Amino acid sequence: MRSHLEKRQRRAAWLFLAPALTLIGVFFFLPIVIGFALSLTDFDIYAIGSIDTVRFVGADNYQSTLGSGEFWNAFRNTAYFVFLGGPLSVIVSLAGAILVSGRLARFKEIFRTLYFAPVITTLVAVAVVWRSLYHPRYGLMNYALAKLGIPAIDWLGDPVWAMPAIVLMAVWKTFGYNMLIFVAGLISIPEELYEAAEVDGASAWQRVLHVTLPSLAPTFLFVSLITLIGYFQVFAEPYVMTQGGPVRSTVTLMLLMYEEGFRWWRMGNASAIAFLLFVITLVGTMIQLKLRKADPA
Amino acid sequence: MNRRAWLMLLLPLLVAGCGKGRDERSLVRFWAMGREGEVVQELVRDFEELHPTIRVEVQQIPWTAAHEKLLTAHVGDSSPDLCQLGNTWIAEFVALHALEPLGDWVDRSTTITPRGFFPGIWDTNVIDGTPYGVPWYVDTRVLFYRKDVLAQAGYDAMPETWAEWRQAMTAVKRLAGKDGYAILLPTNEFSQPVIFGLQMNSPLVAENGTVGAFSKKPFRDAFAFYIGLFEDGLAPPVSNSEVSNLYQEFARGYFSMYVTGPWNLGEFERRLPPALADEWATAPLPGPGGIETGVSLAGGSSIVLFRSSERKEAAWKLIEYLSAPAQQLRFFALTGDLPARTESWQHESIASDPRITAFGEQLKRVVATPKIPEWEQIATRIMIRAEEAIRGSATIDEALEALDRDVDVILDKRRWLLEKRGLVPESPTDGDGDAS
Numbered sequence: 001m002r003s004h005l006e007k008r009q010r011r012a013a014w015l016f017l018a019p020a021l022t023l024i025g026v027f028f029f030l031p032i033v034i035g036f037a038l039s040l041t042d043f044d045i046y047a048i049g050s051i052d053t054v055r056f057v058g059a060d061n062y063q064s065t066l067g068s069g070e071f072w073n074a075f076r077n078t079a080y081f082v083f084l085g086g087p088l089s090v091i092v093s094l095a096g097a098i099l100v101s102g103r104l105a106r107f108k109e110i111f112r113t114l115y116f117a118p119v120i121t122t123l124v125a126v127a128v129v130w131r132s133l134y135h136p137r138y139g140l141m142n143y144a145l146a147k148l149g150i151p152a153i154d155w156l157g158d159p160v161w162a163m164p165a166i167v168l169m170a171v172w173k174t175f176g177y178n179m180l181i182f183v184a185g186l187i188s189i190p191e192e193l194y195e196a197a198e199v200d201g202a203s204a205w206q207r208v209l210h211v212t213l214p215s216l217a218p219t220f221l222f223v224s225l226i227t228l229i230g231y232f233q234v235f236a237e238p239y240v241m242t243q244g245g246p247v248r249s250t251v252t253l254m255l256l257m258y259e260e261g262f263r264w265w266r267m268g269n270a271s272a273i274a275f276l277l278f279v280i281t282l283v284g285t286m287i288q289l290k291l292r293k294a295d296p297a
Numbered sequence: 298m299n300r301r302a303w304l305m306l307l308l309p310l311l312v313a314g315c316g317k318g319r320d321e322r323s324l325v326r327f328w329a330m331g332r333e334g335e336v337v338q339e340l341v342r343d344f345e346e347l348h349p350t351i352r353v354e355v356q357q358i359p360w361t362a363a364h365e366k367l368l369t370a371h372v373g374d375s376s377p378d379l380c381q382l383g384n385t386w387i388a389e390f391v392a393l394h395a396l397e398p399l400g401d402w403v404d405r406s407t408t409i410t411p412r413g414f415f416p417g418i419w420d421t422n423v424i425d426g427t428p429y430g431v432p433w434y435v436d437t438r439v440l441f442y443r444k445d446v447l448a449q450a451g452y453d454a455m456p457e458t459w460a461e462w463r464q465a466m467t468a469v470k471r472l473a474g475k476d477g478y479a480i481l482l483p484t485n486e487f488s489q490p491v492i493f494g495l496q497m498n499s500p501l502v503a504e505n506g507t508v509g510a511f512s513k514k515p516f517r518d519a520f521a522f523y524i525g526l527f528e529d530g531l532a533p534p535v536s537n538s539e540v541s542n543l544y545q546e547f548a549r550g551y552f553s554m555y556v557t558g559p560w561n562l563g564e565f566e567r568r569l570p571p572a573l574a575d576e577w578a579t580a581p582l583p584g585p586g587g588i589e590t591g592v593s594l595a596g597g598s599s600i601v602l603f604r605s606s607e608r609k610e611a612a613w614k615l616i617e618y619l620s621a622p623a624q625q626l627r628f629f630a631l632t633g634d635l636p637a638r639t640e641s642w643q644h645e646s647i648a649s650d651p652r653i654t655a656f657g658e659q660l661k662r663v664v665a666t667p668k669i670p671e672w673e674q675i676a677t678r679i680m681i682r683a684e685e686a687i688r689g690s691a692t693i694d695e696a697l698e699a700l701d702r703d704v705d706v707i708l709d710k711r712r713w714l715l716e717k718r719g720l721v722p723e724s725p726t727d728g729d730g731d732a733s
Contacts, residue, residue, distance in 0.1 A: 042710060044710060045368075045389060045392060045393065045670055046392060046670075046710060046711075046714060048368075048371070048372060048393055049392050049393045049394050050394070053710075053714060055710075055713070064706070136541070157539075246536070247536070262365050262368075262369075263364065263365070264673075264674055265368060
């Protein structure tokens with residue numbers, strides 16, 4: 001009797017889940033499987049002409065990708081972007097969150113909205129503005145540097161400065177989102193903790209250090225994870241600002257994948273890069289999770 | 298059912314009927330790139346007046362997105378009827394079976410004949426003996442130089458052989474001093490080493506375009522000449538982006554020669570200071586064994602007809618119209634793009650300008666780059682490997698051997714396909730054996 005009921009319940013559950021599962025299957029798992037299959041072939045421009053020219057090549061795409069300087073160059077650029085931009089973005093958004101939710105802060109809503117505005121602005125429009133800010137001769141950045149007595153920098157034309165310039169823009173564009181998550185985390189910290197600390201004679205800085213930061217640890221983990229994953233997939237910023245130049249110094253893994261796929265139409269190679277990027281992101285995420293567990297603060 | 302309801306039912310039918318009656322003209326969709334796409338609208342309007350049964354819809358596409366857009370359109374079955382296509386892209390779209398072979402159309406045409414165009418340019422449209430495009434405007438590279446500086450160095454005309462040219466460059470360099478150079482050859486352009494290679498008669502790729510021929514003697518000699526210009530301080534090892542203002546630097550004497558294309562004619566006129574207005578000239582490229590060997594690239598755009606088009610008759614009429622000598626001249630006046638029809642070159646507006654006639658002279662000696670879909674990828678590799686040799690991180694032989702290896706990887710698929718069809722000997726010069 002009981003097992004009969006259980007069976008019916010289970011069937012109902014599957015029935016209710018079916019639409020969602022179908023969607024996930026068709027639009028999420030199926031493309032992944034096809035992408036993986038594609039990465040084992042040499043699907044290219046000839047294959048679009050006639051499909052019978054596709055060859056199964058096994059792990060060749062992976063081997064040649066891992067053996068190419070282009071891939072490692074893109075990997076270095078991406079890592080540079082992630083490890084410079086990631087921490088910077090988290091710090092800036094945390095500082096922003098503490099500022100806009102401070103007890104003394106006024107017009108909190110207005111500031112929150114203002115800081116969030118770049119997140120929802122179209123990237124192409126943002127890029128136009130930032131390109132003019134970065135202009136070597138007429139840009140506001142170099143004007144400010146000149147006021148400080150620092151010589152002009154060719155922000156987007158110099159291989160050394162192009163990536164930092166893109167990091168700066170990306171941090172400005174995305175920190176508002178993380179800030180909102182931090183604000184939510186801050187609100188959930190009980191007021192009594194601060195009061196108790198104050199009674200014990202803790203200064204404002206000590207309260208941030210010993211009350212705010214430890215209470216935010218789970219939020220911190222979440223924010224740094226999504227930032228890491230998001231930043232590994234950086235594409236649009238270099239695509240609209242520099243197209244990967246100068247001297248390929250801003251080609252990221254995603255941009256390389258796009259070039260392979262839609263410029264040279266080597267879908268097999270592009271799929272292999274996509275899977276390598278997936279593995280890299282996965283490893284990065286796992287290392288980060290491990291570090292958090294080892295450090296129970 | 299009352300009268301109103303009947304009317305509601307009939308109304309759409311009536312409207313549809315009217316629509317059909319009003320526009321029986323067949324619609325030709327034409328994609329054109331950049332500035333050409335903007336200007337051609339004017340010519341198209343006159344075409345529509347001449348042919349009341351045809352309506353042309355021009356869509357303008359930015360150059361930077363053109364390649365992706367055309368490929369995705371082909372895959373998505375939404376190609377236009379006609380399209381402007383850079384002539385180095387034709388081989389790729391032929392490999393996709395996207396283009397209509399134009400042999401019969403040209404044979405039947407009363408206005409278009411291969412003899413009406415520069416032979417080297419027409420040839421870029423011919424793949425395995427069949428034409429797939431009609432040249433619209435042409436593009437090649439010649440030498441832009443400072444007459445005054447060259448005269449100061451003791452030359453009243455541009456030399457015609459490599460040896461003399463190099464001597465002239467050395468003399469100019471002596472005048473320019475330590476911080477100046479004779480010629481600008483931007484390291485991020487593939488065209489310079491490729492032109493020198495073509496001048497030495499290198500095929501660039503061998504065996505039906507299935508292996509690289511870059512470490513073979515003709516190209517190696519050309520490459521050594523090219524790298525030598527940097528080693529001897531005649532050309533600065535800089536890319537385009539490192540020269541902040543080309544025209545200013547040319548005026549300042551940072552360099553006095555520059556190999557570039559027709560688009561710079563207008564730029565030089567506009568941007569050089571008035572004092573230099575008469576001090577610069579253009580000349581056909583010198584060659585290793587005299588001016589006849591001084592070939593240059595056969596560039597430009599063609600108009601192609603898509604295989605999938607359902608209005609080929611009407612579309613072909615537009616091709617004929619746009620390649621008529623009169624329209625070619627009008628297009629030149631509007632854009633500065635050089636006409637592909639040789640007849641148009643006899644007109645006053647072109648024949649009276651020696652800076653343009655140098656291009657006309659050069660166009661008699663232009664060679665197509667290998668007509669294989671992989672060419673653009675190969676060109677990118679040439680640029681990268683040449684830059685290594687210029688910067689000294691590889692010797693000439695190392696760079697060329699590496700280049701041949703890169704090219705063999707790129708051409709692997711093509712080699713396999715042609716082997717299957719028996720067009721290349723089975724397993725030719727196999728790299729694997731040498732490597733182990």
